[in-house]
Amino acid sequence: MSQLNTDYFARCIATLERALNYLNEQSENEELHDIYRAACVKEFEIILEQSGKLLKKCLKPYFSSPKQVDKLNFKDVFRYAAKHDLIGLDAAERWLAYRDNRNDTAHDYGAGFADDTLALLPQFILDAYQLNDVIKNAS
Secondary structure, three states: OOOOOHHHHHHHHHHHHHHHHHOOOOOOOOOOHHHHHHHHHHHHHHHHHHHHHHHHHHHHOOOOOOHHHHOHHHHHHHHHHHHOOOHHHHHHHHHHHHHHHHHHHHOOOHHHHHHHHHHHHHHHHHHHHHHHHHHHHEE
């Protein structure tokens, strides 16, 4: 398997990290606060989506057919990644919690969803960088 290109994934993580840093520099009543908060939520969503897609590609050698991997849902992808020691069990549980946060609050895309998401971001960014390394090294 050739090495997967994770440039876009890494760029999204770096963008999220910068947006969070800029957000933390703004007071809540400033216009830029809302812009950076929206950027954080957008990048969070993109990274979640990309993480599952990229990790699926890393799992293909562990299955008898690529079609089996393609049928896995997000939660199963991370469960199998932990099972095959691509990521740790604690990391897998956090990724599932990130996804659950998104599913539980996505219907609300208001301040509540953004605030719930923002609370997760410091650890999420660390996990995303670690996953990026795993994906690069697994391919």
